[in-house]
Amino acid sequence: MDTTLQFATYPGLDDRIIVLRAADEVDAVFIRTARFNILVDTLATPALCRQALDLLSEQIRDRPLLVVNSHMDWDHFWGNATLGPYVPIFAHEKALERLRDPAALRTLSEKKQERRFAAVELVAPTITFAGETVTLHGGDLSLDLIHTPGHTPDHVAVWIPEIRTCLAVDAVEHPIPEVWSSDPADLCALVASLKRIRDLQADYVVLAHGQSADPAVVDANLRYFTGLRDRVADLSETELDVVGLVEREGLRLQDFLTVPEAMQAETRAFYERCHQSNLAAVLAARKARIDVVAEATDG
């Protein structure tokens, strides 16, 4: 059974933006511009996306709806089937590669054992871009879709310069984002994406997980990766292959940041796993003599 979707916002956030919150699972974002409405992400199931469209029925009646898929992770786009064939869905070109990968169907068949995912169909984006950015000109607001890989190869964040708001989705995460793989190139890409978002100097950095719009999270994420790089740099060559480094004092998640006390055990376990993936990537980078923080430059 899906949770009940709710509207959410942050103090001072422009009222043309509505956060759609599916409990602790994920936030999607609705933006109303003079020319069109935009939904950034369609949540984890068609039923949740239906709830979103119903809640927004007043707002979406009088102008076209465009959808952005930030990336092809299940919690962000499995609601696509609800949109029907006439709603354009924007994404980065790499999203199509991810959909073609057998892993997409594998995740679906695994998750379909849970009843709420039984009706999910994989629906692909219909408009893709291959470069760094594309801009949707809404009249009063413009939306720059910015390719921000690293968490996933296809990840897109949305920058709205008129109101200095960045929808960072999963490129920034509280307490930490997770890198795509242990390939140092992915870690460099993630750190570069964090720097790129930091350099926007946004007043609001809206996350999809962690229920925050505080730009300080971007700096905290960068400090985390810098700290991880520094601790791994202090290890000797022989220590790099020691099993279970993630449990060693100085390399555990809690050695880099304070994990909120109220965090549920399941969520904590999830971020422990993210930390483990990040550590594996930093270790691989050290072995390849790549300084992931110094080498991560945007563009």
Ligand SMILES: [Zn+2]
């Ligand atoms: Zn996510």
